[in-house]
Amino acid sequence: MIHLGRLIAYEIFQDPWHAPELEKSLTDMPSNLVDRWAEENNNIVKKWKEYETHQQPLQDIRKQCYTECLKLQQKVQGVPAQTGHLKLEIAVTYNSLLFSLSCGTPNETKDYITNILIRALEAVHKPRQVPDYDLVLLWHAVLKIFSGTVHEPWIHKLLLIQWAVWLSEQRYEEILHLFLEVNHKKQSTQSGDLLSETRSLTFPIEEDVSLLVALATEDLKELLHVCTFISYGVEKMKDEKYMEALEALQEASTQPSPRALLAHVHMLTGFCYAKLEQPQCALQCYRKTLEVDFNCHRALYLSSLIYRQLGNTNAEIEALNLLHSAVMLHAESDPSTVPLISSDMLLGSKQISFICQIPSPLHILHTLGHRCVLSDRTSEGAEYYLDLLASLQSDSNQIPADDGLSFPRIPVVYLEAAFALLKAKRVWDALAVCEEVITKTVDLIPERLLITPSVTVSRELVPLTLEADALDEKMECVLWSGAAYFLQGQAHLQLKDTKEALTNFTRAINQLVKVSMKQKVKDPGSDEGAVDHTVMFLEALKGKVLAFRAVCFVERGQLKEALRDFQLSLQATPGCRNTEMWLVEMLWRLDRKQEAAAMWTQILNSTQSSAPVDLPLYLQTWQEDPTSFDLSSLQKKMDEFVQNSFVTT
């Protein structure tokens, strides 16, 4: 204190040696000093206001204003605390606290609040009975002392800052206490509801025209109101207490707030409804959100999820499309200047990410492509996949965001893209994409791959080493290269080049047979590990490839090979109706009619149908599948024959 006094003395009188005498004279402050400080304060605020209006984002004078405010605050606080200039002190401190909040230094903010509260107490000459570090108690003391005095409205300014700090740390208890203090002005034992307290929160705030503040207290109070409700709501949502969250959000929607925040409120309301199994209400809320602020991308995303849930693929695709375009546009536009205290600061980064998070453009594109292909919008799907491939390669790469959403493996994406292109009849593009996959995977596959059924090994022990995953990786490579060859074969079939198709199918089979299972019999009780998934896909793929190859043989007239392949295919994927039919047809054509009939009856009698396997996109069958069989003629033939044979025997 004495040092500061000397500093002041030096500043005023340029003479530190006479400080002791001068200290006495400092007790009655010369009024011109107060005015000077007030003027300095106003200058800083004016500078900030000018920056705000002119919006030059490159020059962040926030830090500059902050340091200036701090210096002024230090100067002002160098003088012993007095009620005379308490208003000035509070105004200056309020400004520097605002800037401190804005620059994101929470520890310093807390220190300053503690400081100013202590000084306020000193100003009214109350001895410090409360320890420094407990802000709650300090507040309690301060509010008690200053209640009813002329300085109360000014103290409430500091209260707003404290509220802001605690809100950003989600300390609802302390805020509640604070409100209780202010509202009831007595220690109430009932633990009130934060919502109700906030709702009924009224306290007078005074502004002095001669002491400018960087952010008007009314505005801050409004913002804090809204943000408190939102924050509370989000917390409840995280705890899955959606009804309570709804309540809070209703409150929030009644408050005056900036557009973006209102949009957030609506969106969160919609989210709650969605979680409460009211999709229509949710959709309505999302619509409202978009009306209020189109930049709320999460609303688009959530609505697309709802459409998916409802099965409305078209709407889903449209929503995702809009989302993608919005995100790409947004990425190109310049960020606007951030206001002094924004909702981002008050709500904390975790809550913000919860509120605002959307999948990355890659995810969006992938989802779009996937949906389009599945819903037969083939050309669009192909386009989306091509965009996705391009953006994976492009220079403007996205660093992986921490959003918890995962992306399929890149070769899988390529295969899906090839599938989409094939469906959209863009054969050469499909061939090129498949070639890409093949070149990267084929040489990684050894001649023989032996799979042992996985003993469930705890993955945590060896999570990260290359060797543990190597086998998985190799199997996946087999699957991918096999699938790639398969798709190439299909592409050649579309081009009516049966020879080339045959070559490709053969290659696929060559890859697939490299994998051999040590123990084929599956224990029904065993875990279906991921190895089994891949093995399942491999088998399914094998079945399909063989079937396709057989069809090629049929077209070329090599019926014996076709028969063999159909048999093998049936082995790989037992119960496939199509293949069985083909088999019968083959037997018939090869003049082994008895066997054909036997098989036919067997098929008719069997009830076992193959378990539906959830195949990945690139392995799925599609309508123009050459292996689909026209049953009618076969049925006629077989029925005739059987009848005849019955007749004959």
Added chain:
Amino acid sequence: MEGLRCLVECWADFGDLLSAKAICHGPDVIISTGTEHMFVFSGQERRVKTVLQFECPVTSLALGGDQCSLYVLCENNHLYCTTLSQDSSSFSAEEGDDPTLSMVSKDSVLVEDGNMLSFTVAEDILITVSLKESFWSFQLCSTSSTGFQKHAGFQVPAVTQNDVDLQDRMSLAPTLTCFYPNSSLKGHACKHHHSLDPLLFRLLFGVDASLTNSPIIVCGLPDGRLAFFPLFLPALTSSRGQQKPPTKIFYSLEQPVVFIGTSVVGDQGPQCLVVIGQKGRILLIKANQRSSDGKAADCRFIEHVVQGPVVCACVDREHLYYSTATNLFCLSLSKILIPSSSSSSSSPVTAVSEGDSTIPVRAVCLNVCRVIALTEPSISPAGSVQLLAVSLSGRLLQVTLPQDSDNAKVSRLASSQAGQKIKDLLAGIGNVWERASVEKQQLELKNNTLKRLNHILNICHLLLNSQKNAQEVCDLRSPIHCRVAAKWSTLLQKDSLIVTCILENQSSCVLDQGWTLCLQVQSSLSVSAGGSSRTYSFALTKLDCGQKAEVTLPLETDAALFLPVQIHCSLGYTLQSLLNPEEFRQLSINDTSLSQLLIHTGSICLVLNTFTLDWLDALQIGEPTPNGDHIPKQISAWEATNMLLSSRQIHTEEPAMPKTTPHTVAVHISSEFLRKRLSLPECSSGLLCISVLRWLLCGTSNAEGQEDVQSPVVCARGPDRQEVRLLTKEVILSDFGSDGPLSVVEVQVESVSMSAVCGLHHAVLRRVQVLLNDASVKPEKPAELRRQRLCDAVRHMECLYKDLQDFRDPAAGVMKTRRTSESLFHLYLQLREKPLVIV
């Protein structure tokens, strides 16, 4: 180990250091010495350009992708970012200038993370590694111009080490390097990027990264594990349906990792990943292609052990340079790889240690001691490898390795290409030489011309100066002057009067070729009265200093010569003669304005002297012949015609024939005056007379014709071939002077021809006038004259003058000519009756 002699040059000395790091930045080197200061050392100027001061000692540094921003990690775990101005030295660079000191303040702090141990920058992304609660966490932040944003983070559980010294930051700092797949455009753009052979990239880092060409960050942790993660891939789902962890560990070196790099450059890029551990274990990872017997492609991990501890290392194409704290070594990596690739061991990990295999690969000692930091090797213009090293004693050294004889990496052109290139170069040289020689010629020409012009102007200046001076001081002679003398020459029995002009160059300038001597002979009659003026020009050859040039010109013309004539001598120079025709042509091709100037400017004319030739000069001194009738040797045509006509009694109206009686005219000059002026103080009258005669005829100085004049009587022949006689004698005039008789020298002219008489009289008077006007001799007191005599003389003159005026009436016609000339003649005779006395 055999050692190599390297050329080590010490560039700077920073004092004793504990730790150091150095990075090359173009021609400059950025050095951190483990203190708060960081130095930017300019390789070209060999001095420290900039000093950056931080708040805390610096632990590590890295350059940003744009090569302009520098990221520095200090001991207080703050990461600072400053920009390096590239060409700041070009503005203020002077030898001996103080390096600029710039403070890096808290404002440049990008990241404050209490646990950050290491970082690297790739593609505008900052990757930091920190150790928190037994987890190594990697944090990605983007540092583009739109701002600083934090992105995803990854975590790797740490292996606890029991006896690690936590205070020893050096051993705890992980090493981070970024690798690019070779086909990526980003990788090719900058040579600072480490790129890897695509097969190896795919084998080590997975198919996904290879398909998307995403760069990979490899981190060598202090526990020896090598982890990597992709930079640009999204989080991927594994086949199990879970999210695959993006970081993977692919090897464990079991020693803290000092360096990760790529080496052994092949067709498709660096073939091998090099990792060096602190205790001397070197790991080389190389890819094997898919073999023909169906074996899949895979990586070979080759380990090689050298004697540690390894403090720092760097690689170039084929070699690994590493420094233990005591010495610097060079290891040939290709030699390690060759035997291992031929071995058919089935295990992917091969350990090759010294003394083990058939060809032991030893590290070559380079004999440079105590190196603690190395920068990337560069190739000097001579083709040898150069390294920049910082030693423990604080010296920045440039180590130049001796060139391998069998590794001469000089790029060779094919011989045909080389031949063509040489031809092109020679043609180019010839071209340039031609142009240069033409230019040179032109320049020489101009230079010479200027020299000559200068010379000429010097001469002009000299002459003009001397003329100016000559106006003030009559006696001073200009250095270049003429002398004119008239003489008679006989050619084919015909006598003619010629004038010889001798041009003497007594100046220090040489009169070059091109000067002409112009002699203008001007008769005293005006042009309307029948006089003429002729100019003769003689081109001079070179006249050196002290040389004389002589020209002669005939004085007699067809018409009768009217003496006295004035001869004006001048020197002239035409500017066109500055250049000879060939040179002029050359100049006029290139520079027409100059040639025009030369043509039109004309010439310079400098006046030298003016001489007057009068009757005395034109006399041909001959044998004294008796007075009386004589047959002239040559009769003029007029006379002959006259004689014929008179013999035929035809009267003509021609002007009167000259009378046969000789006319006599005399001039009296005071002897005292003559004695004084001619410097003949004490001589007899006879001698005086002879001297006077001599003076009259031959001038004062030349001794040419003085021998001819031996007597006071001289007979000579004038230009009109008439006899004249000159007599001098001393006479006493008694009634002239007031204080006694005046002795005068009488100069008598006698001749039949009136023109001779007049002319000679005039000539004598002129000479005397010259004497009178000679200012060098102090004028003596004029003798007292009788007033009476003077008045008489004046009265006489006045009435004669009045008569003369009457003849000047404008009523003259042709008829009057005869009468006028007769009257004039009478007047003249009257005038000359009394001889003129000059005192």
